[in-house]
Amino acid sequence: YDINPLIIMNFYKNKKVKKEFNSSKYNIPDGVGTVYASKMKNIALKERIAGIDFFKDLCNLSIEKELSIFLYGSEEGIADKVKKELEEKYHGINIAGTLNGYVKESEALKKIKEAQPDILFVALGSPLQEKFIIKNKKQFSNIKIIMPVGGTFDVIAGKIKRAPKIIIKLNLEWIYRMLKEPKRIFVNIKLIKFVFL
Numbered sequence: 001y002d003i004n005p006l007i008i009m010n011f012y013k014n015k016k017v018k019k020e021f022n023s024s025k026y027n028i029p030d031g032v033g034t035v036y037a038s039k040m041k042n043i044a045l046k047e048r049i050a051g052i053d054f055f056k057d058l059c060n061l062s063i064e065k066e067l068s069i070f071l072y073g074s075e076e077g078i079a080d081k082v083k084k085e086l087e088e089k090y091h092g093i094n095i096a097g098t099l100n101g102y103v104k105e106s107e108a109l110k111k112i113k114e115a116q117p118d119i120l121f122v123a124l125g126s127p128l129q130e131k132f133i134i135k136n137k138k139q140f141s142n143i144k145i146i147m148p149v150g151g152t153f154d155v156i157a158g159k160i161k162r163a164p165k166i167i168i169k170l171n172l173e174w175i176y177r178m179l180k181e182p183k184r185i186f187v188n189i190k191l192i193k194f195v196f197l
């Protein structure tokens with residue numbers, strides 16, 4: 001799982017989901033908030049790993065290991081655009097299927113199973129994506145890697161821009177996003193609450 005402050009705020013009171021996160025093979029500390037919080041708890045995580053960077057690493061790994069990928073989530077057309085982008089940038093990548101994130105759950109399950117991917121990226125935003133994975137992962141027992149990726153597809157498709165590199169380096173990407181998307185007021189309130197928590 002990708003563990004960023006928003007996701008922590010969404011689930012820190014939810015025992016079932018916390019158990020699920022804790023039993024996951026790999027969790028990624030996405031967000032400086034996660035790293036600082038770990039330091040306060042004497043579990044010194046070294047640095048932030050942005051979900052989107054890990055996504056790209058997995059794309060490279062998929063080529064090396066000959067694993068196929070399914071892209072599920074975002075608005076109609078976005079996952080297809082991501083497929084095209086990835087096929088251009090990552091030679092030999094195998095995208096087994098794409099699906100927008102606004103279809104019925106039963107349709108999503110059917111399409112994903114039919115495509116038989118090795119890797120499933122779920123871009124429904126939090127908490128939807130985590131709930132989808134937890135609820136359905138038993139049905140995906142043949143899938144080797146399942147990762148929730150939030151707004152990653154929107155960034156790769158060029159719908160949303162990431163902060164300039166210097167801002168990312170200075171660990172200020174979250175503030176940049178807050179200012180850029182003030183509409184995400186509830187997300188922003190949660191992030192401020194996280195700081196106090």
Ligand code: UDP
Pocket residue numbers: 006073074075100101102123124125126128149150151152153154
């Ligand atoms: N989304 C979706 N289905 C839904 C609700 C949201 O596919 O029912 C998509 C939405 O189009 C967007 C992503 O989920 O691409 C949410 O991105 P956001 O930036 O909110 O996620 P975050 O990175 O903050 O977790």
